Amino acid sequence: MDDLFSEKIKMQVLDFATDKRSLWEKNHQLYSVIFEITPKCNFNCVHCYLHDHHAAEELSYSDIIRIIDVLYEKEVLFLTLTGGDVFTRSDFLDIYLYAKKKGFIVEIYTNGALINDEIIKVFSKYPPIISRYIFIWCM
Numbered sequence: 205m206d207d208l209f210s211e212k213i214k215m216q217v218l219d220f221a222t223d224k225r226s227l228w229e230k231n232h233q234l235y236s237v238i239f240e241i242t243p244k245c246n247f248n249c250v251h252c253y254l255h256d257h258h259a260a261e262e263l264s265y266s267d268i269i270r271i272i273d274v275l276y277e278k279e280v281l282f283l284t285l286t287g288g289d290v291f292t293r294s295d296f297l298d299i300y301l302y303a304k305k306k307g308f309i310v311e312i313y314t315n316g317a318l319i320n321d322e323i324i325k326v327f328s329k330y331p332p333i334i335s336r337y338i339f340i341w342c343m
């Protein structure tokens with residue numbers, strides 16, 4: 205991660221934590237969204253609320269991009285991508301990079317089992333901002 209990018213992340217978070225946050229709250233503006241981009245998962249945990257729904261149809265790539273565009277227009281800042289497991293989507297990195305390039309602070313919930321070299325390469329260049337929150341709680 206280069207210094208400029210690292211500095212940009214720091215400034216975004218600090219900025220949000222002060223002035224912007226109070227403005228968002230004062231205006232009752234939506235600033236954080238959790239977006240379930242797939243019901244599919246590589247696991248089938250007994251406690252999962254999606255237990256009987258992993259085979260359900262998922263949104264198309266273009267539907268997801270359209271929704272991200274709407275969230276961008278609404279000035280949402282935090283975007284959490286979750287499932288199911290996000291990495292079961294073959295187009296996940298395209299979705300992720302689209303959201304990152306729109307300027308969202310992107311958080312990912314995953315069981316982590318499908319993270320591969322390609323994903324690590326992309327994340328080292330464009331990290332999820334709150335990467336320590338990648339969940340490994342599903343087994």
Ligand code: SF4
Nearest residue numbers: 245247249252288342
């Ligand atoms: S890993 Fe998470 S999403 Fe997948 S089945 Fe388990 S609890 Fe559900």
